[in-house]
Amino acid sequence: MVLEVTNLKQQYGTHEILNMESWKIDYGIYWIQGENGAGKSTLFRSLAGMLPYSGSIMLNGQYDLKKNQIDYLLRLNLGEAEPLYPSFLTPADLISFVAEAKKSPAGQADKLIDALGINYLKSPFGSCSSGMVKKVSLAVAFLGNPSLIILDEPLITIDQEARAALFELIKSYHASGVTFMLSSHQTFQQEGLLVTGSFALKNKTLQSISYL
Ligand SMILES: Nc1ncnc2c1ncn2[C@@H]1O[C@H](COP(=O)(O)OP(=O)(O)OP(=O)(O)O)[C@@H](O)[C@H]1O
Numbered sequence: 001m002v003l004e005v006t007n008l009k010q011q012y013g014t015h016e017i018l019n020m021e022s023w024k025i026d027y028g029i030y031w032i033q034g035e036n037g038a039g040k041s042t043l044f045r046s047l048a049g050m051l052p053y054s055g056s057i058m059l060n061g062q063y064d065l066k067k068n069q070i071d072y073l074l075r076l077n078l079g080e081a082e083p084l085y086p087s088f089l090t091p092a093d094l095i096s097f098v099a100e101a102k103k104s105p106a107g108q109a110d111k112l113i114d115a116l117g118i119n120y121l122k123s124p125f126g127s128c129s130s131g132m133v134k135k136v137s138l139a140v141a142f143l144g145n146p147s148l149i150i151l152d153e154p155l156i157t158i159d160q161e162a163r164a165a166l167f168e169l170i171k172s173y174h175a176s177g178v179t180f181m182l183s184s185h186q187t188f189q190q191e192g193l194l195v196t197g198s199f200a201l202k203n204k205t206l207q208s209i210s211y212l
Helices: 040-047 069-075 091-101 108-116 130-141 160-175
Strands: 003-012 015-025 029-033 054-059 076-079 148-152 179-183 197-202 205-209
Touching: 003 040, 015 040, 015 205, 040 076, 040 148, 040 179, 054 069, 069 076, 076 130, 091 108, 091 130, 108 130, 108 160, 130 148, 130 160, 160 179
Parallel strands: 029 179, 029 197, 076 148, 148 179
Antiparallel strands: 003 015, 003 054, 197 205
């Protein structure tokens, strides 16, 4: 099992957002759907260790997010829907920092920069376009040797060329064993991406969607 979630509860103050008894996914590409405010980003941030939660989250059947946090976080990457970086930082700074933290193999960052067409590496984020910021956030989500990559709304603000490059990256990383969790209000089908399963976040839990 790539990911196993048990009794996950998540709330902001007294407002409960998630209450998931059991959710397991194996190797694949999953599309997570849900209305605005359903809790997708909250779920992804919880899985990425960014929010306190109650319950258990286990990766690759052996890394518990609470007990083996470093091993877990080396294997799970999140690309946020609307990434925010300090305005003085440059994409080059961010990429090299994350590459080191994620133990990225030599040459991997350059390939991602090239593939996604990131060409303002030394301009501070404060002067980058929103599409450029998003492309950098996508590049860093592929760094290291992840087992699971979560991309929250990966298609927003990126142009057609970057979109095509992103789908090529997803396909090639998936072929080498990476599981993906993608959220989008748009369909992925036209990109030739074979989705293993789709889930909808409703009533604080994930329900499997089957297509006729
Ligand atoms: N930091 C926070 N503090 C308090 N409430 C929050 C916070 N972040 C999100 N929420 C609330 O939690 C609920 C779930 O939000 P979340 O962003 O996870 O939904 P989403 O499914 O990703 O939505 P969208 O499709 O609009 O991006 C919403 O009601 C939102 O207002």
